[in-house]
Amino acid sequence: MIYFFFFLYSLIEPPQVIAHRGFSGQHPENTMISFEKAVEAGTDALEGDIRLSKDGELVMMHDLTLQRTTTGTGNVGDHPWYGYIDGLKTKAEPAQPIPRLNDVFDLLVRPEVASNEQLYMIVDIKFDNPIEILDRLYALLEEYKEYASLQRQVVIGVWHHDFLDRTRELFGDTYKICFIGLSLVGARRKFLEQVDCLSVPFAALADEDGQQFIREAHDLGKRVFTWTINDVEQMVCAVAWGLDGIVGDHVDVMVEHMHHQVMSYSHEEYISYLDASTHLKHRRTRWYYYCVKKAMQWGSATYIGV
16 A cells, blocks of 8 residues: 555645745746746745855855855855855856845745735755854844835744744744754654744655645644655645645746646545555655655764754
8 A cells, every 4th residue: 555645636726936046947046036037927926045154144155165156266254245145146147146045035025026925035044054144144134124025025044043042032933943954753843833934845745744744744734845856746736735835946937837727626626636546656766755755864963963
């Protein structure tokens, strides 16, 4: 019995589309054009990473270092924004300047964007950041306190329980908090009851334990997201599992599938749509996800401590 295959056969609201580092499938990641084009394409949410520069600016950057995505070199934290990072461009074309989080906030508070009461952004704060990055985020949000919309638009994403404790101290219930991580064991132990939503890799959810985790979270009123979803077959699984959001690079594909195709189905078409998927019916695929999940649990416990 393939116990972890589709268990939902009533028509449900499909997962929200969450733009991974913006519309990164077509534009340089974590840049303003990537975020702007994601909004234009109809995403439900944005997701982006921040790093702390030497002079205390919150730089939109996934990596600890600059060299993979930009014309610069070295650690982000070893360089100032003013006079160095502000002059860099992306390696990916078309070459774009490197934005700061306040540039993205300026996008979010534009009247035409803020008027969409469903749109939000997950600010991903990696565990290898200095914890002081949270204090700088707090200070930046204080600069925008005249924009009440940011309180519903900004979701603070944390990987480490120390960051969770500090986030709760600084922000209380003002901003939603999202656990981002690799391990369901760590999520249950440290985060499940204390956060508003949880974002975990697809492989972590692709078995009976993953299905149980989704139910546990939903029973507590929490939302569950998964990443990085660029395969339509994985999107089908996310719909069937009743997930609340999928994080992916190709916003156009996700919007077409989640907003248009799935919502157009009759009940009978919806059942056929679920039954037609073979993604998790193959033993090799299930074994692959099992191995990935175990490796992620080990890595999370070893490097993150959860």
